[in-house]
Amino acid sequence: MELTRKKRTMSYTRKLALGFAVIIFIGACLLSLPIATRSRTCMPFLDALFTATSATCVTGLVVADTWQNWSLFGQLVILALIQVGGLGFITIGSYIAVLLKKKIGLKERTAIHESVSTIELAGVVKLVRKIVAGTLTFELAGAVLLATRFVPRFGFVKGCYMGFFHAVSAFCNAGFDLMGIEEAYSSLVAFEGDVVVNLTVMALIVIGGAGFLVWDDLHRNKLHFRKYLLHTKIMLLASGILIIGGSVLFYLLEKDNVLAGMNGREQILGSLFGVVTPRTAGFNTVDTGALTEGGKFLTIILMFIGGGSGSTAGGVKVTTAVVMLLSMASMIRGTHGVNILDRRLEEDAVKRASTIVTLNIMLALAAVIILLAVQPLSLTDAMFEVFSAIGTAGMTTGITRSLHPLSRAVLILLMYCGRLGSLTFTLVFAGRKPEPPVKQPVEKIVVG
Secondary structure, three states, X not given: OHHHHHHHOOOHHHHHHHHHHXXXXXXXXXHOOHHHEOOOOOOOHXXXXXXXXXXHOOOOOOOOOHHHHEOHHHHHXXXXXXXXXHHOHHHHHHHHHHHOOXXXXXXXXXXXXXXXXXXXXXXXXXXXXXXXXXXXHHHHHHHHHHHHHHHHHHOHHHHHHHHHHHHHHHHOOOOOOOHHHOOOOOOOHHHOOOHHHHHHHHHHHHHHHHOHHHHHHHHHHOOOHXXXXXXXXXXXXXXXXXXXXHHHHHHHHHOOXXXXXXXXXXXXXXXXXXXXXXXXXXXXXXXXXXXOHHHHHHHHHHHHHOOOOOOOOOOOOHHHHHHHHHHHHHHHHOOOOOEEOOEEOOHHHHHHHHHHHHHHHHHHHHHHHHHHHHOOOOHHHHHHHHHHHHOOOOOOOOOHHHOOHHHHHHHHHHHHHHHHOHXXXXXXXXXXXXXXOOOOOOOOOOOO
């Protein structure tokens, strides 16, 4: 009786955490099967668990090259985990229920509302249809464009398959690639000057990382900027600044390093790709491990920020970073409330943003200390790997496959936490408590 009552009162947060954990475990079991590897031997479970977590949490960190290690069965398992992790199992389940013409009750609508981070509960079922239809449209369009470059290089069947795999991986911001067919762990370095591949992958990353709410707003209001939700306006403006401003910084930091020897077009593409992929796709067209210290630090910042709320991207999210900056500016200027574009933000939004940023930084710093204590690593490499995991970015300086098992376990936890969201992960254990009728007395302290 007690067990039944607990099941009925299980919060959405715990259902979400449990759902992702179950999917990861099933994926790890499938990847542990001999049929999943090219050598037809069982993959160590920790490595399979790492790969399944990375795929489901759309991260892209790998302990073995995807093409050279995994068979077609293993690759398809990874692709399925990427798709489920990118869209969210609640969204997919709801869409299947809609197709089967099952009734979507208030509880289910609330779960969808939380899953895709919509502002209002109304219209979430219609939004699910748009999400799935939009996802398939963008992924298929991307697959066709990529196939035009891959087919001449790899043959028709293999080229089409690779086009579809990379389109799904890019749109879901996963960063898994099959370019080990030519060289292990090479990602898209062979296509550093290919305009079609670069622009297609970048477009898929940006669209997938913008957020489902932004899609819906753009679809409804077309090019009428004034009609957009404040969330959409912030996302578009901030993303533009990050991409353009970040590209200029990346070029200045790397023009005499990884961009040296490239022609003008390749340098522009390399700079753009170098700031788009950390938010949070994990592909690379230049050697990430060869970046300057400044280039790595810029990448860490971009991985920490991530993409949009309710999207396939990770990180603390663009709007969270904007709210934190606005809050700081408001405090410095002594204004009342946090204002932007003739609107005042809710106090809860500011508190939530502050909590999310603080939690992510604390988790990341704790993880860096563990990695450095377990094995000798440079501070930059350890920070890069940790922020890549918690931001579900999937970029690496090349140390992932040589990490200690404990370090891998830490990264697994960070990827899981990053996909759920640090605040959501914390609420799984803490839960929400009702406001007490009697509060503790207030006393001032000195801050700053």
